[in-house]
Amino acid sequence: xxxPRLLCIALLAGVSIITGCTTQSLSAPVVRFxxxxxxxDAKAVELVTNEFGSSDLQxxxxxxxxxxxxxxxxxxxxxxxxxxxxxxxxxxxxxTNVMNSIQTTLVKSGKVRFTRAISEMQPGVDELQRQNQxxxxxxxxxxxxxxxxxxxxxxEGELTxxxxxxxxxxxxxxxxxxxxxxVQEGTIEWQDEKEIRKTTKR
Amino acid sequence: xxxxxxxxxxACLAVPAQAQNHxxxxxxxxxxxxxxxxxxxxxxVSEIRITRPNDILVVQADFGNAERTDRMVFYRFKWLxxxxxQVGDGxxxxxxxxxxxxxxxxxxxAPAGIATDFRLEMYVNQ
Numbered sequence: 001x002x003x004p005r006l007l008c009i010a011l012l013a014g015v016s017i018i019t020g021c022t023t024q025s026l027s028a029p030v031v032r033f034x035x036x037x038x039x040x041d042a043k044a045v046e047l048v049t050n051e052f053g054s055s056d057l058q059x060x061x062x063x064x065x066x067x068x069x070x071x072x073x074x075x076x077x078x079x080x081x082x083x084x085x086x087x088x089x090x091x092x093x094x095x096t097n098v099m100n101s102i103q104t105t106l107v108k109s110g111k112v113r114f115t116r117a118i119s120e121m122q123p124g125v126d127e128l129q130r131q132n133q134x135x136x137x138x139x140x141x142x143x144x145x146x147x148x149x150x151x152x153x154x155x156e157g158e159l160t161x162x163x164x165x166x167x168x169x170x171x172x173x174x175x176x177x178x179x180x181x182x183v184q185e186g187t188i189e190w191q192d193e194k195e196i197r198k199t200t201k202r
Numbered sequence: 203x204x205x206x207x208x209x210x211x212x213a214c215l216a217v218p219a220q221a222q223n224h225x226x227x228x229x230x231x232x233x234x235x236x237x238x239x240x241x242x243x244x245x246x247v248s249e250i251r252i253t254r255p256n257d258i259l260v261v262q263a264d265f266g267n268a269e270r271t272d273r274m275v276f277y278r279f280k281w282l283x284x285x286x287x288q289v290g291d292g293x294x295x296x297x298x299x300x301x302x303x304x305x306x307x308x309x310x311x312a313p314a315g316i317a318t319d320f321r322l323e324m325y326v327n328q
Contacts, residue, residue, distance in 0.1 A: 043294040045276060058294035066311030072256030108290065109314045 050172050050198040052093050052161075060176045060194045061101035065109070067192040073153075073180065074111040080180070081151035082117040089161035089174070098176070099157065115151045124148075153189065154181045170200045227268060237280075239325045244269035245300055247322065259312040263322055270302040274327035279310040281317035289317040 046053040068074065082103065085095035096119075106112050116124050131142040155178065162173040173195070180190040224233045225246035232247050249264045259281070267273050275298050281289040290313040300306050312320070 041295075043278070043292055045295045045297045047297075055294060055296075059296065062293060062310070065313065066260075066309075069258045069313075070255055070260055070311050075256070105290075105313050111315075 050170060050200045052089070052091055052174065056174060056196055056198075057098055057101060059196065060098055061105060063194040064102050064176075064178050064192060065105040068106065068180070068190065069109055069111060071190055073190050074106075077111060077113055078152045079113045079115050079149055080106075080153045080155055081115045083154045083156045083181075085157040085159070087159050089159055090163065091161070093159060095157065095159055098159070099155070102155075102178075113149075115149060151183055154183050155179070156181065168202050172198045174198075225268065227266070235320065235322055237321045237323045239323070240328055241326065243273060243326050243328070244271075245273050245275055245324075245326045247324075248305075250322070257315045259317050259320065260309070261311075261320055261322075262307055262309045265298070265300050265306045265308065267300040267302055267304055272302050273300050274298075275300055275306075275324060276327070277308065277322060277324040280321045280323055281312045281314075282319040282321070283316045284318050286319070289314055 042054070043058065044055075046055045082099050085099050087093050087095045103114055107114060128143060128145055131137050132145055157176065157178045159174065159176050161175070164171045164173075175196075176194045178192055179188050181187065182189050222233070222236075222238045223241045224236065224238055225242040225244060227246040227248060228236065228242070229248070232250050235250055236247050244267055246266050246268060247263055248266050251262045253260045261279060265275060265277075276295050277298065278293040278295050280292060283289050293310065296308070298306055298308065310320075
């Protein structure tokens with residue numbers, strides 16, 4: 001007669017050990033409404049759709065910077081500028097973002113110096129003119145005109161895609177090609193590709 | 203008796219979840235460089251090769267699947283400096299399918315010359 005009672009007590013004791021003490025959970029220091037919003041891992045594999053996404057951008061940047069650093073082409077910290085990055089896919093993709101990631105990693109590696117790209121030139125010219133033509137600054141402190149360092153290498157990229165679709169499957173193949181040209185000689189000194197295949201099945 | 207068994211079960215649940223269950227085919231020297239989350243489920247890292255061309259650490263790792271079922275593996279390299287601090291912001295996670303009884307080689311290059319060590323973080327889709 002006593003065994004079922006003992007069993008119940010033992011089960012209850014076990015459950016309380018497993019689940020821990022039944023104290024009220026503490027609230028996190030956040031303000032939010034009904035919808036569930038959370039910060040996630042920016043480096044996680046993004047599989048929301050098979051369109052170009054953050055993981056593709058990160059994988060391209062990592063492959064290109066790794067390949068560039070490994071070759072040793074940046075011996076002596078040469079100067080590099082970013083030229084065009086063509087998006088030949090059917091999607092809207094901000095290719096500047098890919099090049100920014102590549103540039104950031106290369107600058108942080110300390111192996112290379114970047115000069116202003118064409119798109120970044122106007123703010124630099126404006127600042128030089130402000131310092132030299134406004135009459136506001138001491139002559140000894142102004143940046144001199146005509147002293148910019150020209151780039152030895154120019155970086156050019158291209159992103160293409162091939163999309164195949166059937167009733168149940170969509171396959172997207174991306175290829176990012178990056179070339180490093182010697183500006184003076186016009187020769188390709190380094191080139192690499194990153195291929196990405198993404199397949200969606202219904 | 204039952205009460206005692208329940209306590210033992212509770213103690214079993216208290217074993218740390220991050221215990222590394224490397225495949226037996228992963229050599230101990232390789233396993234020391236691999237940070238595995240969960241079970242390997244037949245996926246082994248058979249070899250890791252390290253080179254340092256142009257003062258940059260380059261690592262290649264061979265993954266193998268001992269079973270006939272395809273396995274989805276998530277991995278990334280973590281780069282460390284001489285005192286064990288992480289170099290850079292960390293790589294992005296990569297997804298890779300290792301076909302049944304197949305092999306895959308992955309490669310990564312350190313983001314800076316100060317990286318002198320690494321860990322291969324991996325997770326096999328359970």
